[in-house]
Amino acid sequence: MPxxxxxxxxxxxxxxxxxxxxxxxxxxxxxxSRSLVAIKVSSGSAGETxxxxxxxxxxxxxxxxxxxxxxxxxxxxSGGSNPNSDTTYLGFPVYTPTANATAVPFMNGxxxxxxxxxxxxxxxxxxxxxxxxxAAPYVTYPSAYNSTYTPANRSANDSSAAGTYTSSKVxxxxxxxxxxxxxxxxxxxxxxxxxxxxxxGTDSTPVSTFVPPDWVVVTRSGANSISWTSPTGIxxxxxxxxxxxxxxxxxAIYNEGGLLDMNAAGYPGTDAGSGSVGLTxxxxxNKGSLxxxxxxxxxxxxxxxxxxxxxxxxxxxxFASASPPSPGGSFxxxxxxxxxxxxxxxxxxxxxxxxxxxxxxNPSGVATPPTDQVFxxxxxxxxVVQSLNINPDFLQYMxxxxxxxxxxxxxxxxxxxxxVGSSSPPAxxxxxxxxxxxxxxxxxxxxxMRGTSGFLNIRVTGTFTRLDGTTAIIGEPLIKKxxxxxxxxxxxxxxxxxxxNAAAAVNDPVYQRFGIYRTSTNGPWIYDHGIAxxxxxxxxxxxxxxxxxxxxxxxxPSGVSRREPDFAELLKAAINAGSVG
Numbered sequence: 001m002p003x004x005x006x007x008x009x010x011x012x013x014x015x016x017x018x019x020x021x022x023x024x025x026x027x028x029x030x031x032x033s034r035s036l037v038a039i040k041v042s043s044g045s046a047g048e049t050x051x052x053x054x055x056x057x058x059x060x061x062x063x064x065x066x067x068x069x070x071x072x073x074x075x076x077x078s079g080g081s082n083p084n085s086d087t088t089y090l091g092f093p094v095y096t097p098t099a100n101a102t103a104v105p106f107m108n109g110x111x112x113x114x115x116x117x118x119x120x121x122x123x124x125x126x127x128x129x130x131x132x133x134x135a136a137p138y139v140t141y142p143s144a145y146n147s148t149y150t151p152a153n154r155s156a157n158d159s160s161a162a163g164t165y166t167s168s169k170v171x172x173x174x175x176x177x178x179x180x181x182x183x184x185x186x187x188x189x190x191x192x193x194x195x196x197x198x199x200x201g202t203d204s205t206p207v208s209t210f211v212p213p214d215w216v217v218v219t220r221s222g223a224n225s226i227s228w229t230s231p232t233g234i235x236x237x238x239x240x241x242x243x244x245x246x247x248x249x250x251x252a253i254y255n256e257g258g259l260l261d262m263n264a265a266g267y268p269g270t271d272a273g274s275g276s277v278g279l280t281x282x283x284x285x286n287k288g289s290l291x292x293x294x295x296x297x298x299x300x301x302x303x304x305x306x307x308x309x310x311x312x313x314x315x316x317x318x319f320a321s322a323s324p325p326s327p328g329g330s331f332x333x334x335x336x337x338x339x340x341x342x343x344x345x346x347x348x349x350x351x352x353x354x355x356x357x358x359x360x361x362n363p364s365g366v367a368t369p370p371t372d373q374v375f376x377x378x379x380x381x382x383x384v385v386q387s388l389n390i391n392p393d394f395l396q397y398m399x400x401x402x403x404x405x406x407x408x409x410x411x412x413x414x415x416x417x418x419x420v421g422s423s424s425p426p427a428x429x430x431x432x433x434x435x436x437x438x439x440x441x442x443x444x445x446x447x448x449m450r451g452t453s454g455f456l457n458i459r460v461t462g463t464f465t466r467l468d469g470t471t472a473i474i475g476e477p478l479i480k481k482x483x484x485x486x487x488x489x490x491x492x493x494x495x496x497x498x499x500x501n502a503a504a505a506v507n508d509p510v511y512q513r514f515g516i517y518r519t520s521t522n523g524p525w526i527y528d529h530g531i532a533x534x535x536x537x538x539x540x541x542x543x544x545x546x547x548x549x550x551x552x553x554x555x556x557p558s559g560v561s562r563r564e565p566d567f568a569e570l571l572k573a574a575i576n577a578g579s580v581g
Contacts, residue, residue, distance in 0.1 A: 050247070054218065058249040065151035066105065066253075070095055072141070072149035073102025096411055099144040105255070106145070109211065111135045117209040121192045121259075121396060125213040125252040128155045128170055136211040154224040155214045156248075172250040173212040182250065187212055190378055191395035192254050198300055198393045202386060213250035219243045259399030262381055263374045264356040265293045268314050268322065268336040268344055271307040274329075276336045278311070283345055291349045291356070300393040311336060312388050314344070317373055321348040323366045332388055348372075375400040408479050410574060411454030455479050455573070458550040464562035467512060472562070478554045483570055487513050496521070501540065502528040506561075515545075515566040527568060530560040547572045 074095030097103040109127030111117040117135050127138045141150045156170040168174060172182040185205040188195070193206040216224055217234055221242035234245035260266075269278035278284075284292060295313075298305045315327050315334025322344040328335040336344075347363045354360075359372045375381040381400050385392060458478045466472050466480070490510050498518045499505035505517035515529030528545035531552055532538040537559040538545035547568045556562055565573070 054247040054249065057218070058216070058251070061154070062251055062253070065154075068149060068151040069106055069145070072145040072147075072151075073098055073106075098146075101142065102144050105253070106141060108139055109136050109213070111209045117207075119193050119207070119210060121254045121256070122210070123253045123255050125211070126155045126216050126250045127153075127211075128157050128168065128214040129153055130157050131168070131211075131214065134211065135209050154216045156217045156224070168214065170215045170217075171212055172215055182212065184210060184212055187252065190254075191382065191392050192256075194396060195393060199303060199391065202392055204392070213252050215248045215250050217245050218247045218249070219245055256399040256401070260293060260295070260397055261290060261356070261401060262313065262398050263317070263400060264290045265398075266295045266310050266314050266317075267292055267349075268311055268327075268341045269294075269296070269307045271311060274308050274311065274333070274335050276308070276311050276334075277338045278307070278336055278341045279345060280338075283341070289349050291352075298394055298397050300391065303391055303393070305390070305394055309388060309390050313384070313390075316384060317375075318344055318348050318360075319370045320362045320366050320372045321360050323363065326366075407477060408455045408482055411456075455550070458554050460562075461555055462562050466564055472564075478550065479565060479570070483513075483567060487567075490514075491516070491525075494521075498523070502526075502530065502538070502545070512563075513566060515568055529563075529566055529569070531557060549573070 075098050105123045107123055109125040109131065110122045111119055112135075125136075127136075129138050131138045138153070141147070158168040158170045172187075173184060175181045185203065187193075188204040188206040188210070191204060193210050195203065196205045196207050197203060218224065219234060219242065223243070233241075234243055237244055267279055267284060268276065269284070270276060271278070284294070286292060295305050295310045296307055312332060312334050315322070315329070315336070316331060319327060319334075322336060322340040324343070325337075325339065327340050328337075343363070348360055352360060359374055362371055375384070378400055381398060382392070382395060385395060385398075456477050460472045460474050460476050460478050463474060464472050468481070472478075491514060495510065495518070497505075497508055497510075498520050499508065499511075500519060502511070502517060505511040508517060511517050511529075514527075516525040516527050518525060527547070528538055529548070530538055531545060531548040532543040533546050535552060536543060536557050550565055550569065550573050553563070553565045553569055
């Protein structure tokens, strides 16, 4: 009996030991497995980080080269030979083109724009200097650009390639040793290039005149080496080799500035097929707003955008603005009544105060949801267009953020004939005589903007509240928006408010925008926006007001509040002769 007990005890101990051995093996295997997974995850994360930094660096380089191109094709306003040397204007150099050709981006590696092969939206691409053949070759900067400042071509070279270069080792559509490449259809996933097979389907393969971009090779030193052989080649991983390739990128640059902003363009129209009743002819005829662009005029070959398709885009984008009542139907089959169309015109167009830069707040009586919507990206625009079964060929005319330049950028022609004469202005007799309002009577200084860089050069020198409620920031342009001519409607013969003097009229909307006020309903308009001749504050008949220059408005005399220029001052600034300015 004692022997059996010992054997039983020994067997139990063996089982326990084996159990712990198995458990320890499982834990060890799990640890090793988890370590291997962690290594793979870390490796993938490191690769993703490297790619992200490479992409960010490439973007900075491309944008920097475009800025350098602007400098190379411009002159400064002080007449120096170095466009970077101008520090006269508050440290804000404003570049003027040296020639008409340098006023727009330089086009390289793209089909000639005035040819039948043109790709209108494509500006430039990464293109190798060896790509000298075909319809989209490499070209050098013309003489209008200062060669000292033109950016270097960074694309890799393959001197063995010929013809259109599409089979080159450095072309992004040519498979590399690991089989990776970027196909032409991937390059056109944004549909900004005309398709090879327009009319149906979603295949994005571009027309044959599009040549895919060439690779730019990034090395350890940051340079773009094109040498392929050791010991200094891009394929030599030795730590002492600064030319070893660490990545590559290729790019194409497109101009979306002229595309229709689909966050604004398009209006509800009459469509017999769906029963929609849209804007009347009179309502739609006022083309002063992008929202009233007639999208049915878009055509690709013989295919046009239908009004029903336009109504579906408007219905998705402006459901709340067209209410109440809500438009009929649902996504893909929206319908409008005359009331919906009129509501849309009032809420989205004539009552819009944010320039289509924000979603219009829901009008009174409209419950949420749904609200108005915006296209936050081109991908979202493409998704909506495809969901509505709209031909993707129309996307080459559509964008999501393009805007016309609202900020005045007028620059006087420096080659205008000089004005001679030095007669003194007539004496000012009273505040409403308007004698002496020409601050520079005769002589070259009669031109308000002569010798300056134009409107963009006049900068804010002290903060103040603009008429739109925003704060003017020191250093930004004094004139940020065009003067709305609709404000002229404020000045009418039956305008009610009257004031004893300019100081009392300071908060009047007409005075703020035009610098004029009345002392009685039948009296004449008196101009006095606080500035007198000699750069001092005006004071009735003692020191009558003048129409000031923009420079004086930006740097007002002591005792005069900072403000935006009024209508008369803007007119004076734009006149190229000495009669007023």
